[in-house]
Amino acid sequence: MAQHTERPRPAQDTPLLSVENLSISFAHPGGETAITRDVSFTVAAGERLGVVGESGCGKSVTGLALLGLLPATARVRGAIHFQGEDLSRLPASRLRRLRGSEISMIFQEPMSALDPVFTIGEQLTETLRSHRKVSRKEARERAIEALAEVGIPSPAQRLNDYPYQFSGGMRQRVMIAMALICRPKLVIADEPTTALDVTVQAQIIDLLREISDSTGTALLFITHDLGVVAETCSRLLTMYAGEVVESAPVDSVLYRPRHPYSSGLLCSLPGLSERGQRLPSIAGRVPAPDRMPRGCRFQARCPHATEGCEQPQPLQPLTDHRLARCWRSAELTLPGAVTP
């Protein structure tokens, strides 16, 4: 496959990553608990896709499943096509060669995601040298470049420092440098800014966007922060209770969501509602995994629920490359975050 070095355009034919009907459950002595059901989405080369949803909706688990990083008790069904290979069926050794090299991951907790007893130089060069044939000296130079690229001052000296000598934001920069050192085609960022200060959050988001722009790396941005997605991504995937409920270009979903849950999330963004008013919130809670309704999983909390919502809801194609899992999406006019 000839990958061009210039800025990749969103491919029309085969996407870089194509996830089909991914259902994940965890086995336990009493049986199995389903976490996600029939999650499908695609990421084109160089594209930035945001995945949002509240805690426990299955977005992180989906990210981990792409790299085969779930614990042994997880059962993964469905297909994960990446550059023509089904990752869910690859032998462990082949998958390992893709991890960190073609697809890499940035985690939520930069404080605990780096090995505390090795220098960051060792951790960076180790990643590079386990995937590429480079000399020690060359790997060191590449590591210095990688640190400089993510904006770490005096990178050559800092290479010999241990993770505890870095602040949280700097550690996350190191994580990003490590994720990018082999120039992967896809980076999965799982809540990369949640554990950071607000000012640092903005810096890290800008950095991720710039690097994705300059290197053409596609980004799967898993977050619960719609504001981050609005700034960073071109497309948004909304997940609720283990299902994808809406998939749409960011611009149009901000203006006009087509699923009541997306609309609820957008309306509860702070700063976009009227000053002095209580922030709107979505009443109720997510149903427990063992008592999911047969029909729409959001119906108990949905202000627009009527008779018919108890029927199973397929993800319906709408106009403008959009999908929504709501049979009423055509008739409802849901408020978004941006008023025209």
Next chain:
Amino acid sequence: MTTAVKANRVKQRMVVSRLLQALPILVLATFIVFSLMQLIPGDVAVTLAGENASAERIAQIREAYGLNQPFLAQYGDWLWRAAQGDLGASLLSGEPVAQTIARTFPNTLLIAFYAVLLSVLVGVPLGILAATRAGSPLDSGIMGAASLGVAVPNFWFGMILVLYLALTFKWFPATGFVSPREDFSAALWYATLPALALCTNGVAEIARQLRSSLVEIQSSQHVRTLHAKGLSPARILWKHGLKNVSVNLLTVVGLLFNKILAATVVVEAVFAIPGVGSSIVNAVLQGDFPVVQGAVLAMVVTVILVNLFTDLACTVLDPRISEA
């Protein structure tokens, strides 16, 4: 590198402060032992005077050895001489205590280090094996045996070893000892059974601790990052896993050495080894306090040095420690 210089300075300061802290410990330990000696029945002056000695003769001997002095004066006298490097001589044989220690301590150190080495050589692979197969029957088997190993008393296991390996199969000598300074390989040969008897608790302790810390590390977030980086499970275990648990392991080994050194007192008696432990036992029974004091001093100094070395090694293995 400035951080390296800083770390070195921290280490130097640690060594000096540790050695200074050791002095009161030495005084306290010898004082406690000296006090306990007073409680033991029997009078060394009577022993020295021989059979049928007159009361005047015994009083003379008390006078000559300073045994009629008050307890604190006796201790103070011993401490003052010891501080000047004079540990005195045995009241019974007249052998200088320093010489007694030089003669017996290498034997004790040999079996203690041998036992620690065996504990590590057997315990570490067992711990790794159990951790990599956590939850399997093999893991349960190893951990079950380890629980047993912690519970079994050294001297009892020593006697079982003598019974089977020495008397029944005749693989090893039952008792006796060769000084490592005369013939090292023969010394090792004679030290094997005592070391085996001493290492059971150590093997068990190391295997258990290593397994639990490895299992914990394997499920940590930074190990998940290593998997996400595409490293092989073997590399993650041998390079990252072991270095992460090494501080833990080293601490266990350091404590184990202290325990084993104390246990040599009993095991030397079982195997009739002329070590510090058996000289302490004999000297205590005979009220020969200079020997007891000197031997205890040697043991305490060894324990302090081993602890210091362990702590220094930990700062090398985990850079975060020297920062604290």
